[in-house]
Amino acid sequence: MELSLHRLRMLRELRRRGTVTAAAASLHYTVSAVSQQLALLERDVGVKLFERLGRGVQLTELGFLLTDHAEEILGSVERATLALEEAQGTMSARLTAGVWASVASGLLPGALTSLAAEHPGIQVRTRELAPEATAEAVRDGTLDLSFVIDYSDAPMRWDTGLERAVVAVERLHAAVPAGAVPSATVSLDALAEYPWIMASPRSHFGRAIRIACQRHGFQPKINHEVEEQSTAMVLVGAGLGVTLVSDLGLRLLRPPGIDVVALTTPLLRTVSIAYRRTEIRRPALQLVVAAVQTSAAELGLGSEPELP
Template sequence: MLDVRRLRLLRDLSHLGTIAAVAAAHSYTPSAVSQQLAALQREAGVPLLEHAGRGVSLTPAGVALVHHTETILATLEAAGATLAAARTGLSGTLRIGAFPSAVRTLLPPALAAFGRDHPALDLMVTELDPVAMPDQLRDGRLDVALLHDYDIVPVAPDPTLDSTPLLDETVYLAVPADADFDADPVAGARGADWIVGTPGTLCHTVAVRACQAAGFTPRVRHHADDFTAVLALVAAGQGVSVVPQLGAADPPPGVRLLPLAAHRRTRVAYRRGAGTHPAVAAFSVTLRASTDAYLRR
C-alpha cells in the first residue's frame, strides 16, 4: 500500500523542483524528505527518481504516479468536504491568501460580513504575491486564495487547484496629469521613466511585457509593489506605471489614468476537491457579494 504522505512529497517535488524546497515547505530536513521518497520508491517497486546533475528528477513512472496522486488528493479533499458539511455550523480556521489591492478593497467588507454570519470560524488573511499562492494552497498553509493573471501574461491552469472567476478589471497606464500621450499610451511612454514591481513579481512581468509588445524595453527608474506608493511616485513626476482597477482606486491629485486594452482576471482558488467544503463555498459566496457591491459604488 502506498503511503499518502509520501505521495504528497513526490507530488510537491514535481512542482517545487528540489528536495530542499519540499523540505522547507513541510518544515522537514532534506534528509528526512529523501528518506521518505526512498521508502515510497521501495513501496512502488520501480524507480521513481533519477539523478539529474546535483538534484533529482522524476522518471516516467514517477510522473505517472504524480498524476494519480493528484486524483487521490482531490478525492481526499472532497471526502473532507463531505464530512465538514455533515457537521452543524462552521468552526475552525479558514486561511485566506490575497494580493495587496484585494486586501485593501474587496476583503474587509467580506470578512466583516462572513464573521457576522459565522462567528465560530476564525479567518486568517495572508497578503501574498499571486506567484507564491499555489504552493501554499497545495501544502495546506492556505485554504482559499485570490489569484490573478493578465490576458497579456496568462498563467497556465494548475492541475492541483480548482477555481471560479471573480473579477475582470481594466488595466491603466498611470501618468502625471500634465503628460501628453498618443492614442496608444504605452507606445507614447517609450521615452518615459517607469515604475515597476520587484523583479520576479507578476506586476513586474506585466509592465515589461506591455512595453515589449509596443516595441521597446522600459527604462526602469523605481521598483515598488504597493500601488498606493506607485501612484504617489507618479503624482510626484517620477515616472509612469501599469496599474489595475483595484490598485487605481482613489488616485491622488496629479495622476491621470489611461485605459489599456489589457485586463487583469481574478479568481477564487482552492485545492481540487475542496470547492464543496462549506467554509470555502460560503466564503466564495460572501466574497462575490462583496465584490459586486464594491463595483456598484
C-alpha cells in the first residue's frame, strides 16, 4: 500500500471542515476533484473510509483512524522539510502566502522583486483570501504564511500556535466626495450625518469601523455595503457617501471625485505576517518577512505601532 500525501491532505481537510464542499474550498479545488481523489484514496487502502449521509459523507471508524495517522505523517513531512532547509544552509524553498487586495498590490511587488534578485531559490506563491480566513489557513497548514490585520479600535484574538511579525502600520483616512469637507482634517463624528459605504460586519474591517463610529458617539447610516476598498472609493467618487480607506488602500486605483482627509484622532491598522510556531526556525520564511518589512518602510509605513 502506497499512500499519497496529496490525498492524505484532502482526507485531513475533510475531517477538519466536515464536508467535501468545505474541504474543496479550503484547498482551492473543485468538489468533484476532491471527491475523485478521496475515492482513489479509499481504493488505495482497500477499506471503506466514508459513508454517505444524504448529500454529505461521514468518516467511518477506519477513516478516523487513517486521519489520525495522516496528521502525524503530514506533520513529519513538514518537520523534515524545515530540517532540510536549515541543514542545507542555502536559501531554497517554496512558500504559499495568503494575501488580500491592498497588500498584494501595495507590499508584494517590491518585496518579491527584491527577494527574487537576492534569493532566487525562494519561490513565493500567493492565494487571495478574506483577511479573516488567512490565519486559520496557516494554522491548518494550507498556507505557510499569511498577512493578518489588527485595528486600534478592534484588536483581534490571537492564536497562541502562531507567531506574528509586524510588517507595517497604516492610518485610516476619510474618503469623501470632492468638496464635501473643506478642511485638511476631520473628526469621525463630523461625518455622522453622511451616508456611509462600509464593509459588512462579518469582516474585521467592517466591525472595526462600526466600533470606531460608536466610540465617537454615533451609529453610521450605511447605504452601501461593499467589501473592497477600491469599490467603496468608486461609490464615494460618485457622491454616494463616505468611507474609510487605509494607506495601502489608497495605492489602489483612485477614481476622480474623491478627497482624502486625515482623521483628527488617528485610527491605526497593523499589518502582520502570521506563520506557525515550530521548534525549527525557517530562514526562508524570515527572509520573506524582512523583504516585506523593507517594502513597507520604502512606502513610509513603519513596522512599529504608532501612538495616536
